[in-house]
Amino acid sequence: MNLIDFIFPKTCLGCGKDGQYLCLSCVSKSNLVRQICIECEKSSIDGLTHTKCTRSWGLDGAVSIWVYEGIIRKALIKLKYKFAYELANELSRYASDFMKKNINALPKNAILTSVPLHARRQKWRGFNQSEEIGKLIAQNLGWEFRKGIVIRKIPTKPQTELKRSQRKKNILGAFSLKPNHQLLSTNYIIFDDVATTGSTLREVTKVLKRSGAKSVWGLTIAR
Template identity: 30%
Template structure:
């Protein structure tokens, strides 16, 4: 059988499957409405956006505005402050999983618009000169086909009117996955893994780093250090989620 014929039969099979099984929400498995894609509006509405007071350092919800939470008193975060869209619960975890491991780029765009709107409503992003997504190692980016943090950053660019730069910094070392490492091991794992390739564009600039998840802060700390060493004036960060209880 020719390759073209096999391909045509596969496409026909896929079309028949699509016809027989209505598309369902990737998170709650409910059937999707005609206007919905990948995730239903019910699941989108479950995102717990952090709109109230939050820790000045890590962005976790806090009762006391502009103070530092218990976790942050005992750790060194090099960036000025973090703004987090949501606590790392089942909903945001499911969305980020679809974005990172299921190729659903549109989720990154929508989450980026939400994160951009949050920063815009804070009203203190006016001094930012640029948005820099945390770079992936080139080999990992090749595997995935895109940098999920860059998708989020570009959606924020549109909302905030602040330019995204993906050409200033690279990840020079492909680091081991961090999920099973503690805070100290994570810091060691990523130390020196980032390099500023264009210091003249960084010097004197106020930079917002964007990552998908802020965990211990080790990765963003390493990026921040590289940017400060290159002469950046200030570095802050924004992320989609932060598992506050794991951040100790």
């Protein structure tokens, strides 16, 4: 436990009960998202991209867990600006348990990596919340985690501040493979905290697939 956890006492963000940031009762009441094809946004088993929607440099599938509202939204906002390890640990544990019980299509022996922040933003924040949560999920599920495979070369505006129609343009060409990195031809899972249109996941996927990735899936806590 670090200093931040002492500064922000462990009380449930939903009901105020002492002992946890996310009590089981409140998390159980949170709405799960409907798994969809990320391209056409129609229902799909385990978030698999429909065959007719598949693109050469596109996602093979994308999984989200909860609707971005209520206690889940509060948790992600808190983690974004005031990182608390215990909160990240609780959230990642609930997410991992859900995937173990409900999601079967994610590729085996995949490498999990997170959507990177621009270096300037990460220096200002001091951490990348998606990286920290992603590490914990990988640890819980026995996956390999690698950071820094992809870099954000352009300091884009936060997607949440933009209209749906602006998000694709904002993120276009923002990422590239880390200089001098030799990408393994294997399966990858890109982790981010929240997905709205999927534009960010698509852009990172382009970089990975053009560099030799065998398959790429997206994984987010909420949508």
